[in-house]
């Protein structure tokens with residue numbers, strides 16, 4: 001069953017097409033890596049998917065619906081984007097309490113997710129004083145606040161130290177073991193190779209390859225395949 | 235909807251800058267009430283207006299300064315909306331509630347409550363400050379009968395309306411600094427200029443409307459400013475709300491449709 005579907009998605013900024021006719025499906029209950037060089041259009045595709053950017057044409061749907069049509073979306077989809085939606089001068093806890101209130105989620109759940117991402121110690125610290133990795137954990141805490149079945153993560157490993165990356169790996173595994181669908185973009189190919197079930201590779205807004213990681217890699221490593229595929233397209 | 239109102243309410247209370255606005259509004263209005271008797275008593279200014287501290291009109295005018303914090307109600311509204319774009323919290327806000335019109339409605343409601351409370355507090359404290367200061371003037375006259383009640387009503391209504399207008403401005407102009415500076419420049423420079431150039435239309439311009447609204451039942455020509463040409467308070471309030479509605483409508487139809495990054 002497909003959880004997420006991009007259908008001929010086009011997003012144009014001026015003359016430049018950031019996403020150019022992207023069609024792809026993400027299977028439910030699997031981890032899908034969303035890969036591509038800098039500027040390939042990953043973040044843009046994900047923004048269209050969650051309704052923050054309006055597609056120029058085509059569509060990006062979750063559970064066959066526009067994000068905007070989802071009932072209380074936080075309980076169905078958790079999102080981490082490259083821009084974090086948190087107020088710098090509020091504590092991590094208060095930031096999450098604001099989000100929780102609007103989704104009808106209790107404050108005790110806020111403390112629960114802070115514990116899950118190991119931020120309890122820093123919960124009362126202002127967000128602007130967080131390290132990069134702590135901010136990333138806070139974003140992840142926000143994504144799982146509503147205990148959603150689908151996670152959309154744009155470079156969640158960004159800024160994490162080795163211990164943080166190991167932690168994130170465990171975190172994603174645990175989420176996957178609960179049967180969640182995860183769409184995760186990353187540049188850490190070695191890490192992705194060990195984590196994901198499927199991959200989607202795009203370059204210059206266009207789909208280059210998609211399928212199970214085994215099929216896409218063939219011989220060698222994910223990095224080999226990635227470089228071969230993205231170079232060939234240039 | 236109730237959940238969104240609760241969330242907006244939390245934003246209002248959690249963000250310290252909002253408390254700063256409340257303090258600033260209280261300080262400015264209390265100060266302007268507290269110094270007025272001294273200016274009147276100094277003779278020259280009072281004589282210029284033909285008013286002395288022993289006249290009811292002068293005392294009324296003194297207390298009327300208690301609503302001077304209204305500009306902070308607009309700034310509060312602007313910051314509630316434009317601040318979301320400034321700090322990027324708009325992303326979290328609209329991920330949680332992707333139907334933007336409903337979010338805006340909740341925000342407008344909370345801005346109205348916030349502006350109302352801000353004005354009630356700052357005006358209330360100012361009236362008390364004025365009362366205390368006037369105790370020191372033995373020949374001070376009594377204020378007119380319903381002055382305190384009418385001033386508080388004017389404060390409440392103006393606070394709510396201006397909070398709403400602030401949000402509408404912040405939706406249209408996402409740059410918080412630009413929105414605030416723009417609102418101030420408009421109110422204190424452009425609007426008076428238009429008023430000077432075309433006096434007849436003045437009563438329909440925001441400043442004229444705000445003044446008219448603030449002067450609910452406490453305006454009197456002998457106070458030195460002639461508000462006889464202004465619209466009745468209720469009409470002014472409605473016209474101003476009309477402006478707010480038009481702004482909010484334009485905002486929903488244009489700015490709120492734009493991408494959020």
Ligand SMILES: Nc1ncnc2c1ncn2[C@@H]1O[C@H](COP(=O)(O)OP(=O)(O)OP(=O)(O)O)[C@@H](O)[C@H]1O
Nearest residue numbers: 013017018036037038039040041042043044045495
């Ligand atoms: N708001 C915008 N206005 C104009 N151009 C944009 C905007 N957002 C993205 N772009 C352009 O769209 C293209 C795709 O950007 P996008 O952020 O989606 O890439 P990405 O795959 O996420 O890259 P990275 O790996 O560096 O995060 C880039 O050329 C970028 O400059």
Ligand SMILES: [Mg+2]
Nearest residue numbers: 042043082154
């Ligand atoms: Mg990106």
